[in-house]
Amino acid sequence: MKKNKIRIGCGAGFSGDRLDPAVKLVKDGELDYLVLECLAERTIALAQKRKMANPELGYDPLLEARIESLLPLLLEKRTVLISNMGAANPVAAGKKILEIAANMGLKVKVAVVSGDDVVDKLSPEMVVLENGKELSSLGKIISGNAYLGVEAVLPAFQHRPDIIITGRVADPSLFLAPMVHEFGWDLGDYSKLGKGTVVGHLLECAGQLTGGYFAEPVMKPIPGMENLGHPYADIFENGECIISKVEGTGGEISVAIAKEQLLYEVINPFAYLTPDVEADFSSVSFSQLGKNKVSVKGGGGKIKPEKLKVSVGYEAGWLGEGEISYAGVYAKERGKLAGEIINKRIGELFDELKVDLIGINSLHSQISDEDSLPYEVRLRIAGKSKEKHLAERLGHEVEALYTNGPAGGGGARKYITQLVGIVSILLDREKIKSQVHLFEN
Structure with a gap:
């Protein structure tokens, strides 16, 4: 049965992020889904080097510590974890999670999404976007990872997993996938996909949305930064959402912070490209509903790109x-x-x-x-x-x-x-x- 509201929290915004905010989110956040966004361009290339040295490695270095701290709570609270901690070796990551669960005496079902590794599909004459030169002008190629989207992740939900582990999936797509799954959104409804991408883009950097990147002690002080909480969003079937954080955690949810995060790493707010949609952020609006509660409305999208970016x-x-x-x-x-x-x-x-x-x-x-x-x-x-x-x-x-x-x-x-x-x-x-x-x- 389709839901009309789900709650998604973001417990990590990069590979080296803190462990405790994610634990707090699962423990007290009443989440349906927890997303750990742990990949960047250089992160996955370095992971490929670790995999080359040892075929059983290549996943996120903190995967074991994160899973050990989160797994009992995830199962108890029935919160589904979605994460790109698989990095360069998502299959090995899935096997490692199973091993950790067995050592802890826990039963777990892990769905692993692979296919982003396209290094064997690269050719020397391919043109580099940044400088217009051919790949042959570079040094030895060590990795090639495509940014997968929602279509790659959706089949994983059919197995009703406790954890979904991916390699290189576009950051907002990690959040958009459960929205499409739970609300039954059509993959051709680019308006809703654009709205969901807005939500994913806001959440993806975790503590940045609760004031971490916003904070400046003289002009923009943020309270309790030593105990900075990470955000969650109550997302509705129409694509609107309300962003908040767990009560008692540090940081702040405000319109000013949300506006900064909306434009983070955005070159063209009228055409923010993801594998799922050409999202339009220009009509997004925010309103303060109360202390640490911000409403997000608007946004939209156009047809999805024909080509995918490869790092x-x-x-x-x-x-x-x-x-x-x-x-x-x-x-x-x-x-x-x-x-x-x-x-x-x-x-x-x-x-x-x-x-x-x-x-x-x-x-x-x-x-x-x-x-x-x-x-x-x-x-x-x-x-x-x-x-x-x-x-x-x-x-x-x-x-x-x-x-x-x-x-x-x-x-x-x-x-x-x-x-x-x-x-x-x-x-x-x-x-x-x-x-x-x-x-x-």
Whole structure:
């Protein structure tokens, strides 16, 4: 029987998000669904590297900790978990959840959505959206993951699972799928799909909607941030919703915060592209219904795109980093001189070299001699190179400033990282075939 209202909470907005807000949502939020949104472009490329090193890995690093803390509550409250924690290896993630459940003496049914991995469908002549060049101009390709939509997730509900695990599914689609399932929305009703996408887009970053990204202590103070609650939405069959949070948690639900989140990562609010719909955010309206309650109305959509975005990861060389601090009189000048020394010695060896005095020019790239003199600065130098030995040398050069000057350097550290580059291409959706695998004990 179709429902006329469902409640969906978001317990994670990225892979490294806190564990406790999700537990609180399931325990006290009276949810129908909990969504954990744990993927970004670089996240899944790094997951592919872990899978290449070990075929049994490639899912989210915090999957085990999240499932162990949530599973008993999910089953007790009959809350269905939907998450893209499967990352580069959703099937292995499903098997791992079954293993965790068995160790905890619990019965669980897990539906796994796969098919987003399309690296075998990439070809060298495909055009990169960001720069118009061909894929062949990049380094070694390590991943290619298409953004799946609602159509890939809907078959999973037929199995009445306790948990749905996916790989790369578009963020708002994780929230839209249960709406389509519960309300029986037609996949050609782009107006409702657009409204549901608005809700999903608002919820997908979790604590951002309760003030985490909004907060600024002078102009925009938010209460109780040490106990920031994550949001949930009561969603109605017509696509409207009311956003709130669990009583007693920190943070705030307000019109101002919701407006900021609506425009987060949106280039064109008249045409926000997802695998499901070309959503129109221009007619969305908010109203404050009371403390920590905001009504969301409006929005719409047009026909869905013919092609799907594919996030492509490739080996992009090496990053060498070195840091050292200077304190006391003329700290800024000594730090500036240290950066100039390194640049003159090895700057021309790197594809790109960045010299930052943290707290002065690391974000805005300008040093003004008219600025008040800081008592201390931290110099950071980072260089990109295709050669590992050059990346290693950068850190050694910074460390050598200890005795080679300028005076008073201390706290030197050095790092080296293999870089993963990310670009996007478009792929015909007919070439992408999703599947659902069922695991239960």
